[in-house]
Amino acid sequence: MSSVTVPVAESPTRALAPVVSARNLRVNYGAVRALDGVDFHVSPGEVVALLGHSGSGKSTLMKALTQMAPATADELRIGDTDVLAQRGKDLRELRARVGNIFQHFNLVPNLSALSNVLTGGLYGAGPSNLVGLFPRRQRARALELLDWVGLEDKARQQTRTLSGGQQQRVAIARALMQDPELILADEPVASLDPRLAGSVLALLRRIARERDIPVIVSLHVVDLARRHADRVIGLHSGLVLYEGPAADVDDDVVVAIYGEGGEFDDSDAGA
Numbered sequence: 001m002s003s004v005t006v007p008v009a010e011s012p013t014r015a016l017a018p019v020v021s022a023r024n025l026r027v028n029y030g031a032v033r034a035l036d037g038v039d040f041h042v043s044p045g046e047v048v049a050l051l052g053h054s055g056s057g058k059s060t061l062m063k064a065l066t067q068m069a070p071a072t073a074d075e076l077r078i079g080d081t082d083v084l085a086q087r088g089k090d091l092r093e094l095r096a097r098v099g100n101i102f103q104h105f106n107l108v109p110n111l112s113a114l115s116n117v118l119t120g121g122l123y124g125a126g127p128s129n130l131v132g133l134f135p136r137r138q139r140a141r142a143l144e145l146l147d148w149v150g151l152e153d154k155a156r157q158q159t160r161t162l163s164g165g166q167q168q169r170v171a172i173a174r175a176l177m178q179d180p181e182l183i184l185a186d187e188p189v190a191s192l193d194p195r196l197a198g199s200v201l202a203l204l205r206r207i208a209r210e211r212d213i214p215v216i217v218s219l220h221v222v223d224l225a226r227r228h229a230d231r232v233i234g235l236h237s238g239l240v241l242y243e244g245p246a247a248d249v250d251d252d253v254v255v256a257i258y259g260e261g262g263e264f265d266d267s268d269a270g271a
Ligand SMILES: Nc1ncnc2c1ncn2[C@@H]1O[C@H](COP(=O)(O)OP(=O)(O)OP(=O)(O)O)[C@@H](O)[C@H]1O
Pocket: 029, 032, 033, 034, 052, 053, 054, 055, 056, 057, 058, 059, 060, 061, 270
């Protein structure tokens, strides 16, 4: 497999300190090298798409950022925090600074959209939350966020009655309720039809642009990464085979990341 190196474009945010920096990040599961020494950074306000076949290490990379995978690294930082040095309460605090968005939304189906969003603020809000008494300012903020994601009229509705796209918007509002420094979205549109996929990714992009929160998003469709990400990291067998602007992901880059069969050929997945 050839590797393609494309110079990273100067972006306006590049002079700012990175939100995430990783050097020689490794994760082994027994004999499986899920991440085999990867280097990357994420700058304020950018959307970074992870591409690669099933088993290439996308989810593992995201999990490693909050010690949800057994990682080692020469350097792994979120802001000024040394991720791998955190334990106990410090680790819980670090995790609360990172918002997660999942393929299957992970909402509580019998709770209202508003209650689901409020759970995003649980860590920071003190003991009243333990009995379900959210302070008024938290409820106001949750309603504001539901408004921002376009669901102001669904606040009282149980999330199981919402469409997939609407449920993912609730999950995004819940992540924002944490006031995160970083958002990790692991295949957030894999369960959505293409039109909804575009609108959810556009919303993630607005989060990066308007709120200056960088987003790392794993995707299975190259074209979605081209349209909605600033930068692409292409993984294969735990190695970075491409890192560069999303706009430069052409056929050669697709072959470099996925092999000759392209993105929809999983025959060498995990190889
Ligand atoms: N908890 C685990 N225990 C053992 N092996 C694991 C574990 N999690 C992941 N792996 C292995 O690590 C490698 C990378 O997996 P990972 O889930 O990161 O891939 P991925 O790129 O997210 O794939 P997909 O596109 O299918 O989600 C795979 O070989 C996988 O089988």
